[in-house]
Amino acid sequence: MPALDDRDGVIWLDGAFVPWRDARLHVLTHGLHYGGGVFEGERVYDGRVFKLTEHTERLHASARELGFAIPFSVAELDEATRALVQRQGIVNGYVRPVAWRGSEHIGVAGAGAFVHVALATWEWPHVFAADAKERGIRLGTSRWRRPAPDTAPVRAKAASLYNICTLARDAADRDGFDDALLLDYRGHVAEATGANLFLVAGGTLHTPTADCFLAGITRQTVLDLAGDLGIPVVERHIAPEELGRFDECFLTGTAYEVQPVRSIDAHEYRVGRTTTALAEAYARLVRSADRGAAARAAVSP
Numbered sequence: 492m493p494a495l496d497d498r499d500g501v502i503w504l505d506g507a508f509v510p511w512r513d514a515r516l517h518v519l520t521h522g523l524h525y526g527g528g529v530f531e532g533e534r535v536y537d538g539r540v541f542k543l544t545e546h547t548e549r550l551h552a553s554a555r556e557l558g559f560a561i562p563f564s565v566a567e568l569d570e571a572t573r574a575l576v577q578r579q580g581i582v583n584g585y586v587r588p589v590a591w592r593g594s595e596h597i598g599v600a601g602a603g604a605f606v607h608v609a610l611a612t613w614e615w616p617h618v619f620a621a622d623a624k625e626r627g628i629r630l631g632t633s634r635w636r637r638p639a640p641d642t643a644p645v646r647a648k649a650a651s652l653y654n655i656c657t658l659a660r661d662a663a664d665r666d667g668f669d670d671a672l673l674l675d676y677r678g679h680v681a682e683a684t685g686a687n688l689f690l691v692a693g694g695t696l697h698t699p700t701a702d703c704f705l706a707g708i709t710r711q712t713v714l715d716l717a718g719d720l721g722i723p724v725v726e727r728h729i730a731p732e733e734l735g736r737f738d739e740c741f742l743t744g745t746a747y748e749v750q751p752v753r754s755i756d757a758h759e760y761r762v763g764r765t766t767t768a769l770a771e772a773y774a775r776l777v778r779s780a781d782r783g784a785a786a787r788a789a790v791s792p
Contacts, residue, residue, distance in 0.1 A: 495613075503575050503610040506563070514609060521604045522591030526651030529553035532745040533586035535576055535612065536777045540586060541745075543569055545708050549648060550588050556647035559606050561590050568608070575610050585615040585746065591650075618685075618746050619669060624770070627753030627762050628669035628742075630683060632731065633659035637704045639676045645703050656684035670742070672755055675703050680729040686744035689713065690737040691765045695723040697737070709743040709773075716772045722765060739763040741770070749773045 502514040522528035530553075531546045540546075547565045554561045563571070572586060589611075592604035619628055635655045638645065643652060659671035663684075672688070675681040680699050682688050687710040690697045696717050698710070717724050740752035740760040749770035751762040 498613070500579050501575070503571050505607055505609070506571075508575070508578065511611075514611070516591075516607070517594040519594045519597050520591065521593060521595075521597070521601055522650070524597065525592075525599060525601065526649070527557060527559070527601050527604070528589060528591035528650040529557060529648055530587060530589040530650060531648060533572070533588070534745050534748075534777065535581050535584045535586060538576065538582050540572055540576060541777045542708055542712070543572060546745075547572070547588070549708065550590060553647035553649060554590055554606070556644045557649055558601060559590075559592060559604075561608055562606055563608055568610070572610055572612075576612050579612050581612050581614060583616065584613055586610065586612045589650075615746075619750070623669070624751065625762065627740075627751035627760070629667075630670050630672045630752055630755045631663050631666050631668035632756055633662060633671040633673050635659045635671075635673060636678075637673055637675045637681045640703050642676075646705070648705055660684040673704075674731065675699075677728075678731070680731055680734070683742050683744075683747075686742035686747040686750065689741050689743065690729070690734075691739035691763065692737045694765060695725060696765065697725045697727065697729060699729050700726050707744055709745055709748070712776070713743050713749065713769055713773060716769055716776065720768055720772060722769070734758045739766045741766045748777075 496512065498511045500511045501508040502511055504514050516523070529550060531550045533543060533546045534541050544565060547568045551561050551565060568588065572588070576586065590606060590608045592601050593607050595604045617623070635658055637655070655673070659673055663671035670683045672683060673681045680688065682699070682704050687707045688699060714724055734755055735758045738761060740755065742750045742752060751766050753760055753762070
């Protein structure tokens with residue numbers, strides 16, 4: 492993949508399209524020094540951004556959690572995103588909205604710093620190898636943990652919270668895994684570095700309670716699809732000692748989509764019927780403008 496700062500095309504920055512290579516920020520930007528930034532990840536399927544407004548609304552909500560307001564409405568950002576995708580000619584790809592405090596002053600306090608917003612989009616087919624959907628990926632449990640709700644803005648998709656994910660993912664890569672499993676501050680199973688976790692036992696879907704990490708939009712979509720398919724769902728705290736009791740495992744996220752997992756540490760899983768059914772239903776849904784039609788297709792013989 493070409494370096495992300497050296498490409499042709501345009502990026503939407505603070506209300507205008509600018510040449511890709513000119514979309515820059517100053518080295519004394521507050522968001523760079525103190526983590527005052529939030530972002531989103533969105534997928535483009537057949538030229539249409541999946542659940543665009545939900546992502547834009549979450550970008551606004553994340554900014555509020557960090558104590559600043561985005562100077563563009565949800566409708567304005569939605570319109571700008573569609574225009575950018577069309578202008579860049581993206582048929583199947585990724586969109587990265589990001590908002591951050593600027594360089595008006597340097598210091599821990601963020602009040603008074605101008606809030607910048609940018610949108611970028613590019614072609615991006617897969618997070619993992621092309622055969623990862625069929626084979627599944629391998630996770631290793633990280634020593635890093637998700638923080639308690641009273642120690643970090645856990646309801647925000649905040650750039651600062653992803654330091655933990657970067658450390659965990661880099662260690663997983665060094666150890667020969669595809670991704671890392673993070674526990675939470677209590678020692679419960681939480682999530683992967685960029686995706687929510689699901690486990691299957693006896694046809695029932697289990698997922699950790701999202702009380703100290705982000706409950707993803709894809710996570711909720713899969714929960715809705717499970718309801719459409721008649722798959723029982725249990726949201727609860729899951730202890731690491733339970734991981735060997737499950738038959739299937741998969742991750743969900745905008746970039747990951749529905750990604751099967753074949754092992755966590757020494758625990759092995761199969762890419763089974765429940766994972767396959769949900770992955771297929773999700774694949775239909777993201778390319779359908781009608782969720783009801785996608786759900787009916789999922790349950791039809």
